[in-house]
Amino acid sequence: MATRSFKELIVWQKAHSFVLNVYKFAQSFPKDEMYGLTSQFKRAAVSIAGNIAEGYAKKSLADKLKFFNISQGSLEECEYYIVLSRDLEFISKEQEKVLDSLSDEIGKLLQSYMKKMQSSKNS
Numbered sequence: 001m002a003t004r005s006f007k008e009l010i011v012w013q014k015a016h017s018f019v020l021n022v023y024k025f026a027q028s029f030p031k032d033e034m035y036g037l038t039s040q041f042k043r044a045a046v047s048i049a050g051n052i053a054e055g056y057a058k059k060s061l062a063d064k065l066k067f068f069n070i071s072q073g074s075l076e077e078c079e080y081y082i083v084l085s086r087d088l089e090f091i092s093k094e095q096e097k098v099l100d101s102l103s104d105e106i107g108k109l110l111q112s113y114m115k116k117m118q119s120s121k122n123s
Helices: 010-026 037-057 061-087 093-122
Strands: none
Touching: 010 037, 010 061, 010 093, 037 061, 061 093
């Protein structure tokens, strides 16, 4: 059965969880990073889930894939911010593991979802 809302997509649920964790962990970042890394990290994380939601609503396969690809780009951006946050000692090893695990899962789900959409069009 087809989903009726982007909220039913597992990839969106994982992306939303990622955003919530980024917001939670970023609360402990230094205040002088509020307009730097903190802001960039949050915006990129929101972009992952936001573009999945927007892509879900698009009618054409090309449009859907475009937005899911933007999500992939934002996910890669966040992966760099995880590394940077760790190297600057803004997040703990445990927090890094949580974010890395979710990031890996989101990446795999996005890739799988996009492949499935492309193959169903070709069928």
